[in-house]
Amino acid sequence: MTAPTDTRGRPLRVIFDLRWTADDIAGISRFSVELAKALAARPEVELMVLVCRDDQTDLVPGVAQLRVHDPRDPGQALAEARLPRLLNQLEPDVVYCPVFYMGSWGRRYQAIFTIHDMIPFHFPKPPSDLSLGARIGWRALYATTLPMRWMLRQADRVATVSQTARAEIEGRLVSGDLAVIPNGVEQLEPAPPADHSGSDDIVYMGVFSQHKNVETLIRALPQLARVRLRLLSRIDPGRRAELTAVAHEAGVGDRIIFHDGVSDQEYADLLAQARCLVTASRLEGFGLPIVEAQQRGVPVVCSDIPIFHEVTGEVATFFDPSDPADCARAIDEAADPELSLRHSTDGLANAARYTWPRAAEAALELFRAAI
Template sequence: MKVFFDARWTRTDTHDGISRYGASLVEAFSRIHPVTMIINDERQLALLPDGIPYVRLNSAMSPKELFLPRKLRKLGADVVFSPMQVIGSLGRDYQLILTLHDLIYYRHRTPPGFLPLPVRIIWRLYHMTYTPQRLLLNRADAVATVSETSRDLIVEHRLTRRPVEVIYNAPPEGLGSTAAVEPTKDLVYMGSFMPYKNVETLIAGMRFLPGYTLHLVSRIKPEREAELRALVPDGAEVVFWRGISDGDYHQLLKSAAALVTASKDEGFGLPLIEAMAFGAPVVCSGLPVFHEVAGEAAAFFDTDSPRTYADAVLAVSEPARRAELAAAGRARAADFTWDSSARRLLALMQRLTA
């Protein structure tokens, strides 16, 4: 079985969620079955695992995408996996697995700000109805998604007639530390600043958390930073990192009072299990997917309530509760590995080609 991974969604500077998902999954998959990566820019190799064969083909956004199936037929593809639902498929003679991570933008239609205006307009129109998504997904032989919550939504909205398989997200391999670290009063938020992420609630809650510092570690546009700075309560400590290295991020997590998020929608919630791997308490909004991912290893609060958010932070800062969550979190994080996700994907491919 000759397998190709579409790695053309890999970033060339630093990973976003989909870029990291694809790179981590192909690395784990390569350890159990031969695989060839599809790239369109050799700079992508810097963020992809070493030693895996690759072919350089056209960009996924190029008109040449119409001829991708012909190229893959010549290369002898039996199965093609894409970490997105966008890939040329007309005239293919191989099995195709597409990925839909979540349905967030059907409920929160504001597109990412980095997209050009014409693309943002198309984005909004695309998410006005489920029809385009159905047309994309039904081109596949199977659909992958990253959580049972997302799978249930795909089924509920009848987005595809194809089988839907959960290929879980996972933290980086070897993450975590069992060494005891003196806890601080640092609260850490990792994620974008899109409206549905609801960072405003985290900032408002600092009014009830004197002595604590909220670290917003992700990259942020100056105008969005200005909007959020205007909301910081008098006397509250909020630090805008404007981007952080993995090393600094992990160092913060090791001693953090909590990893916090007030998100109103998610497909998985990778920062939660990254924090749990380090034994950092997790304080998060009560989304179904957060309950799925964290289980009993997190403290939950009402999404739009700064007060219940602050109360949850104070509760997990109690030494006994912190120790309880640290142990439960490490155990829960160990349930999610790229090795197990790769094996799920290989089993799906084998069923499709049997």
């Protein structure tokens, strides 16, 4: 652990590691970019971002950048080990990593890492788009908690994104106090409360990993006449084939629509036309699409799991994620006009709790405490 720093009379110098940001800005990548933008807007912060690819250079306009190696490249392990020596020359107060790993040995600054959830420990199957070597590394990393505990011990402080995640992680992966930097949503023109009950479209936004349990959404459709499930996110061909087979087996192949990625405007338009946003996830660290839907006045139908009770503010229709019939029941309840309007109104109020400026304030509170 490094010595405390006196920052009186000058901005807080923060280096933000954006190298882990994917070209599809969703999930952790969305968290990273939006939090960096919110920190850049603070006058008391002097922000620099680390990037490693051309598509990352425009993510946070108007801030200093340092282009270095890609931390995911195994051939760059030595460069990652040497990174703190380079960063020391810039004299930052804090280096913030929105994931749980970056080179730390020999640093003269406060290092703060983030762990968003423990999903890979519960669902250890690697993402299907990883190389063979990466899949082997994934399984080794999550076979026990020891590697993760070691990596997190390299940081001065560790953060997560929700109280639910904090309760699960604290004591298992992190022995000290775990801070919370919540997600936010972009502050768009407020959508007025509206009755969405007349729509036969339901939308899903998110990855298609094992824990997302999209199969339950598909298997609920036979009990829901005319309802169409719109899957908005990018999907790799292998996973698409798997879900298509599930849909044909259930006899609803013509009611599954793969959008394979949408723009922010298309996302907003599809939400506006939907009965509800749905997710059957078995485990989450946060669940940002839920808040994005509520911010647009769209009702939410989701798994009855602790994190969704926290994030929705109890403004949702909950179902057992292991039971397609219960999922169908919840989606059918969302067709009630009175319930739809109430959830639209109350969801807007709940979503107002989650803003990127508030997330930046939580991050700054952690940074100040660390130095």
